[in-house]
Amino acid sequence: MHPLLGYVDRWSAKPGESIRLMVSSAGDAPFEARFARIICGDPNPRGPGYREIAMPHPLAGTHPGLDQKTHLGSWARLPLLDLSGCARGLVLCATIWPTTPARGRQAIASWRGAGGAMLSLEIDADGVVARVEDKGGATRVATGKVLVERAWYDVFLAIDPVAGTLSVGQRPREAHPGFADSGSASTALRGAPAPGVGRATIAALAAADPAGKPSHHYNGKVERPCIWTGLGAEDAMAAQRGATPRGTAPGLVACWDFSIGIPTLDVADIGPHGFSGTAENLPTRAMTGSNWSGAEHRWAHAPSEWGAIHFHDDDIGDVGWAPALEFRIPEDWPSGIYAVHLKSANGFDNVPFVVRPADAAPKAKVAILLPTVTYHVYGNFVRPGWGRNNRARALEWGAITHTPDENPELGLSPYNFHSDGSGVSMASMARPMIDKRVNHFEMMDPAEYGSGAYWVNVDSYVVDWLTRKGIPHDVVTDHDLHAEGAALLEPYSLVICCQHPEYHTTEMLDGLEGHLARGGRLMYLGGNGFYWKTVFNKQAPWALEIRRAENGIRTWATEVGESYHAFDGSYGGLWRKIGRPAQKLVGNGFSAQGIYLGFPYTVADAVADPRVAFLREGLEAELRPGAQIGERGFMGGGAAGHELDRWDPRLGSPRHALIVASAVVDHPQFKPVNEDRLGFLWPAPLEDLIRSDMVFFETPAGGAVFSVGSMNFVGALPIDGYDNLLTRMMTNVVRRFIDPAPFAP
Ligand SMILES: [Fe+2]
Missing domain, CATH: 2.60.40 (Immunoglobulin-like)
Known part of the structure; x- marks a missing residue:
């Protein structure tokens, strides 16, 4: 680190x-x-x-x-577990769906008592394993049957003090022809374990040191771990295949029902003692269980079918450092x-960080809305090799040199896969997010003078630009917008969204729509904006969740039956598929993706329309149809690039909008977005899809929206000391948008 x-x-x-x-x-x-x-x-x-x-x-x-x-790896922390009532024997069983069964020792559940007493139910390369340790020695027994990955098994550990045996077993829910993956084994117990009170964990092995972190994290789903006493292993396994037992079932010591409290970090024990615990490091909940029928897709309608938690050995939550x-x-x-x-x-x-104006302070007319929720989701995007690739330039520039790929201890982002191949759907800001820094660049820019920068580094161009033009402005964040909604934006005439405002909560979209509904003005200076839905955890407000449902440009996809967020039960995925397309809010929406390379816009005939006379003020000679703007930029060498948004009335773009400029990109490394494709052909000529449309429209409340629809756009603002044709035009937009005179459509 x-x-x-x-x-x-x-x-x-x-x-x-x-x-x-x-x-x-x-x-x-x-x-x-x-x-x-x-x-x-x-x-x-x-x-x-x-x-x-x-x-x-x-x-x-x-x-x-x-x-x-x-500490990486998710697990459930249980309270002190009293097993002293298990003198007649103990069966620990669970239903599992392992994702890396060949990787070695992984604990499904464990318990550590006084004097070195320990028991754990594990998987290993030789199948399911039971271990018991105490003063008398250690006993290990394995089924010797290799588990099939991503298949459901009922598994058990059984201690029989009368026979003096430790037993283990695994039984697949479905047969796997060619794999002998069902079996059990038994061995004589060394010593005589006398379970009392101990620390217990699910999905990891409890540390011997009470202050230590657990080890041997498990990858995969775990469903309903139960402890029974006075019951044979076969009866316990039969119960595991049946409905959730009642808390008063004879012999039941504990039963953790993960279908309870899905939006929370709480892990509920429905057994007689209430050994309820806490999920640590953000494992993924609302995961389909062994009993998921496919009849329902919304877990809130049948939570009992989503009784699994998917644990990962590289999950991360609040790292909990002392201030x-x-x-x-x-x-x-x-x-x-x-x-x-x-x-x-x-x-x-x-x-x-951002300093907001004090409540009592006079507000500027302009609020720059920093897309901190998108920073949060992209935090610690591990891209192998990037640290090595960028180091020489970072040192030469005196920039930040540390990168996520060289600091794996800080975890992953929802742009990565977990070590078990499943997509990362959680994002914690309670840890260093080292690629969200100032004095930092993201990639080697293809333009020899380019910055290759992203995030706050290029969003600060907007601050620099307005400062140089003498336009007072405040800075607020997505996190503020989520918490306060439209009230946050109420003092402002103009809200400026920056380079890449891609992720929004419902509350954030409500806030922006509220701003427009009362006549507010909005400038969207980015690309691929307002694209994915994300949801905060109410109990852990530093955590965001993303479900990548249906389609969209994405690095991974949600599994079947897992398209609804655990954190609030709502449907996940693209806002376009949830009925709130970007085109409706800002006039354009994601249309094409390509490499980090920028191209100019060509000014359209609509620039001559009297409705946008303000654009041409002082620029009449240059800003004419056919003129090129944004032909240079510090992000990929031009204003229109990387991710492009188009005007499309079928997706909600206002029909009265004016497209004042467009960039049609003809480059083999730019492709239309997959959500537009149904068959093997694209639904329109490529020039209609691989394009960025600069859109202006008035709103019914007398406000207006100006959207550029390109991820690399802000990189063109600083060219020639922020004194180029595109930036002068954009300054005209700002000046008109802070003028209280209403717009008339
Ligand atoms: Fe993005």
Whole structure:
């Protein structure tokens, strides 16, 4: 892990509010903190240049460092489990769907009592394994039957104190011809285990040290682990195949029913003692169980068919570091993008955050809405080889050099696959997200002068641009919009969405629609915006969930029957498939994807329309139909690139909208989005699909929307010191959009 890393507990704060900063410093080395307001986060020396304003703060200076760790792998933490009533014997059983059965030792459930007593039900390369340890020694017995991956099995561990045996068994729910994967085995117990009170876990092996982290994490689904006493293994296995037992069933010690509390981190024991616990590190819930019939797809209609939790050995949640400092935002700090810079003898890092205006402060007319929910979802996108690839340039530019692929301890993003091949659907911000930094670039830019930057680094171009043009603005975040809705935007005439506002919650879309409904103006300066739905966890507000249902440009797809979010029971996937297409909100929507390469827009005849006379102000001679704009850019060498959005009235684009410019891209590495394709042919000529449409339209409430529909667009703003034809035109849009004179469609 990089020797100096930090994260904050919130994306934004107002003057007077505080932000907690968690830091890990290798070897407990002291670290220095300093604060800065970011004017431009892009480290490219050939671009506008990294610029910040130092912001003195009482907590700037040297602080003691603390070496802190992360722990990967999800599991269920159970309370102290009293097994002293199991003197007549004990059967621990579960239904499992292992995803990496050949990978080695993985614990399905474990218990550790006093004096070294331990029992665990595991899988290993030789099938299901039972282990018991105590003072008398260790006993291990395995079925010797290799498990088939992604198949359901009922499994058990049984201790018979009368016979003095430890038994283990596995039985597939469906036959697998050619695989002898059913079996059981028994062996003599060494010693005489006397179960009392102990620490218990599901999906990992409890650590011998009570303060330690569990090990031997399990990959796959676990359904309804149960403990019985006074019951034979066969009877317990029969019960496992049947309906969920009643809590009062004779002999039932514990039964964890994962179909209860699906949106939560709670793991419910319906047995007589209530040994309920907590899911740690965000395993995935609302997973189809062994009894899923296919008749229902919405888990909330039949939760008992979604009684499985999928655990992964690389899941991550709240890493839980001790705070290094809690800094209060001084009253005189203006709204903007900020960073706390960290430096130790071993390395440097920075953590960006946003200062919002105080409640009582006068507001600017413009709010820059930083797409922090999309940053959050993309946090720690591991791309193998990128660290090595980018290092020389990062060092040359004095930029951040650490990358997710070289820091696997920080976990994955929903753009990655878990180690077992399943898609990552959870995103935690309670950990360092090291690719969401200022003074950071994402990729080697194909343009020799380009930045290859992304995220806050290019969103800060919008700050830089407005600052240079003398247009006052505040900065707010997606997380604020989610929490406060349209009320957040109420003071503002104009809301500017930045480079890549791809992920939205229902509350966020409601907020933006509310802004437009009251006559607010909106500029969307990105591409592939308003695309996926995401949902916050109510209990763990640092966690987001994504279900990649149906189709769309995506790195993985949800499994059949798992298209509804665990966190709130709602349907997941593209907003377009949920009835709220981007085209309806902003006039254009995702149409084509390609490499990080930019192309110019060609100004359309509509630019001469009197409705957009404001666009041409002072630019009459140049901004004419056929003119090219955005022909250079610091993101891929041009304004229209990477991900392109088109105007399409069939998907909800307003018919009265004016397309003032378009970029039709003819390049073999650009393709239409798959959600537009039904057969082997595309539904329209490629020039109608691989295009970016710059769209203007008035809203019924006297407001207006201006959307550029390109991911690389903001990279063209800084060209020639923000004084090029495209940027002058965009400045005209801003000036008109903050003019209170209503628009008339
Ligand atoms: Fe994206």
